[in-house]
Amino acid sequence: MKDEETTYKIIDACVPRGTTEKLAQSTSRTTESVNVWRRRRMTGVPNRNKFNPLDLVELIQDHAFAHAPHEVHRIHQYLKRRYDSFFASVFNTKATPLTVEERDGDLAAISKEYAETIQAILLKAPPDRIRKEWEDLHRRIEEMVSRIELGVEKPPVKNVIDLPKIATGGGGK
Numbered sequence: 762m763k764d765e766e767t768t769y770k771i772i773d774a775c776v777p778r779g780t781t782e783k784l785a786q787s788t789s790r791t792t793e794s795v796n797v798w799r800r801r802r803m804t805g806v807p808n809r810n811k812f813n814p815l816d817l818v819e820l821i822q823d824h825a826f827a828h829a830p831h832e833v834h835r836i837h838q839y840l841k842r843r844y845d846s847f848f849a850s851v852f853n854t855k856a857t858p859l860t861v862e863e864r865d866g867d868l869a870a871i872s873k874e875y876a877e878t879i880q881a882i883l884l885k886a887p888p889d890r891i892r893k894e895w896e897d898l899h900r901r902i903e904e905m906v907s908r909i910e911l912g913v914e915k916p917p918v919k920n921v922i923d924l925p926k927i928a929t930g931g932g933g934k
Contacts, residue, residue: 768815769798773799858909863908
C-alpha cells in the first residue's frame, strides 16, 4: 500500500523541529497547537485535535466545489502564484525562457538525480530518503517546464464571430 501524503505529514515535514515556536507566534497559536497539527486528527473527540490549516483549506475547497465550482480553481491558482513567486525568488530561478545550453545542463542534472533515485530504490533506502530524491527530481523538472512555458509563444486569440461586421450587416461567410 502506498504511503499516502496527508496534511499532518505535510505540516510535520514543512515545520521543522526548532521552528514550531516561531510559527506559533506568527499564527497567534500556542506551540502545542502547532504540534497538534503534526498528528492525525482524532475524530469523535470534541474540542480535541481541531483541523490543521491544510485541512481547513480542504474544507473551503470542498465547499467551493459544492457551491461555486466555477470559482474553485482560484484557490489553486492563488497558491500556485505564491509558490512560483517564492520559488523564483529563493531559488534564483530565472523568469526567462530556457536557452539550449541551460536546457542541456538541466537535463544532465535531472538525469543524475533520476539515477540517484533509482539507486536509492535498488539499495533499499528508507522510504523517506527515496521520497526526498523523487521530490528533488520532480522540483527540478517542474522548474524546467515552467521556464520552457515562458518561451512558448501563445497562438493569437481569434474571435469566432467578428462582431463589427455583423453589426454593420457585412458579416457573412
